[in-house]
Amino acid sequence: MDPNTPSRSGSVASQAGSQAAMSVVTDPTTISSIGSEKPPLVKFQTAQILAQTIDATEGDVLYVQDVTPQVYDILDKYRESQGRKFRFKRFYPQQSLLIITIPTEYHEYMHRRLDHLITRQIDDMGLDWYQGGGATYKKRHGGISSGEGDSTGRPVGPENRDWPTLVIEAGYSQSLEALRREMQWWFSESNHQVKIVLLVKMYLPSRREIIIEKWRERLAGRHSGTMTLRAIGGDSGLRPYLDQTINIARAPDANPVLPESYRVTRGALRLEFADLFDRQPREGEGDVIIQVQDLRRIAAILGNSRHH
Structure with missing residues (x-):
């Protein structure tokens, strides 16, 4: 089993x-x-x-x-x-x-810090954003399974929205493959109301590495060489695809508490405004970008932690 x-x-x-x-x-x-x-x-x-x-x-x-x-x-x-x-x-x-x-120190800090950085940029645009945290989500009609994300968020507005547009799932004792199955669940069960799923896989302290995967959906047939999973969610024709992978790794023998000890590849992390808010940005609005220095700071704080 x-x-x-x-x-x-x-x-x-x-x-x-x-x-x-x-x-x-x-x-x-x-x-x-x-x-x-x-x-x-x-x-x-x-x-x-x-x-x-x-x-x-x-x-x-x-x-x-x-x-x-x-x-x-x-x-x-x-x-x-x-x-x-x-x-x-x-x-x-x-x-x-x-x-x-189980909300361990590693687990909670990783997804909460990312959620905080994202929300802060949205607040700076003067927009209302609902942080769902660990709220329980399931289909309103005919739903069988249910789920609670680590961090979730969606715009606040007149739209009748039951699901978040953004989900963050973190883990270190779960495999990356298991986290990817969680990602598929969010897209499918939300009937594609979820637009972005961030997966954070931590290999600390053993491998001194954090992997962040950003998943979105696109119509079947559109291919650009990125990892694409088979279609889910009935006849929608949408497939989850890996839009961005960021590796955060500490150099051998480097001080784990210093941000400069960590190398970030394929950063910064970009979250498209149109996916987060289901509309195009207006003046003063734009994509949310988590810079490389922020990702290094997150890794350094986790590297200084003594408890999982």
Whole structure:
């Protein structure tokens, strides 16, 4: 069983993942992360035991089996009543699978700092922007799965918009492939109201590297040599494609707390105004650009962190 994602048939499949999943014990006092690319997988017992398991998990994500819609509602009420901060990253009722994001220091700082830099530039344009944070999103009619992003945002206006235009998903114990499946979910389930998904994969401290992927959608048939995934979301003809990849890497033996120790390739990060606001920019408005020096500062602060 591959704990990275449910398959289309309703099972979760992969031999390597199955071996990893079997190595996880459900005793919350002994559970630990299964390496950096194989998050722990447990079976639901009670809300209290799951909360203890979350507290003992070393990574930033936990996969929970045997979660029915009724159990999901119980967990949601328990989370609210206890003031717990973990997020229900994705719920697949057909597979009885719940993916939980655990707000570790690395995880939270990365997506929150990016969200802050983006919002600050939008504020400087004098525009209203709604920061959805970890709000729960699902289709209003006929929705099955649901999800909570790390950071989300959308314009404030008279439009009847149920979904954000921008989503940021971060992770270090999830594989980049698993994050890409999360990206596909946002485009598909929102019926393409989501316009940009930023994926932030952290390889800290082991590889001293952060990868930021910016994904958008385009009509099938338009090809420019970038990575394009197969069509999702019915007959829309839209396909997610990798619009920009930024690598932030620290030089060997360099001081991890100094921004100049980090090399940024393919920066700065550009978010198109037309995607964020669903209209063309007017005078005084324009794309949001996160400069290289800002990305270096983020890496330096994470490099100085002692806790995941």
